Each structure stands twice: as C-alpha cells, then as structure tokens.
Amino acid sequence: MSGGAVLGWDMGTxxxxxxxxxxxxxxxxxxxxxxxxxxxxxxxEEVKHHHG
Incomplete structure (x- = not known):
C-alpha cells in the first residue's frame, strides 16, 4: 500500500x-x-468506500 492505495501484489510470494x-x-x-x-x-474500491 502507498498513500492508502493498493499498488500490487508481491509476485514472488x-x-x-x-x-x-x-x-x-x-x-x-x-x-x-x-x-x-x-x-x-x-x-x-473497498478502501475508498470505507475511508471516504
């Protein structure tokens, strides 16, 4: 996460x-x-919905 947004997954994991x-x-x-x-x-979308 960066600034309240998900940027991506840990692809190695x-x-x-x-x-x-x-x-x-x-x-x-x-x-x-x-x-x-x-x-x-x-x-x-979920982060935005829950945090306005």
Missing amino acids: ALQLGTALGLQPLIIAELLPPIEAVMVRKAN
Missing part, C-alpha cells in the same frame, strides 16, 4: 504460493497478472 499448490510456473505467469489487476482494483 504469489509465484511461490502457486507452485506450492502444484501449478506450473507458465500457467501462473499467464494467469496472475489479470487476476492481480482485478484484485487491486477491487481492493482500492
């Missing part, structure tokens, strides 16, 4: 989590960026 769940790195690399974009947008 996200890749490790995907690998631990048995996902292939190529699949993680393909799917993670669009998922991250939606989650960051939604998280920032």
Whole structure:
C-alpha cells in the first residue's frame, strides 16, 4: 500500500504460493497478472468506500 492505495501484489510470494499448490510456473505467469489487476482494483474500491 502507498498513500492508502493498493499498488500490487508481491509476485514472488504469489509465484511461490502457486507452485506450492502444484501449478506450473507458465500457467501462473499467464494467469496472475489479470487476476492481480482485478484484485487491486477491487481492493482500492473497498478502501475508498470505507475511508471516504
């Protein structure tokens, strides 16, 4: 977070989590960026909603 906004995920940790769940790195690399974009947008909407 920076200035009350979510900027992104820790991609190293996200890749490790995907690998631990048995996902292939190529699949993680393909799917993670669009998922991250939606989650960051939604998280920032929630922050804005709760903090005005």
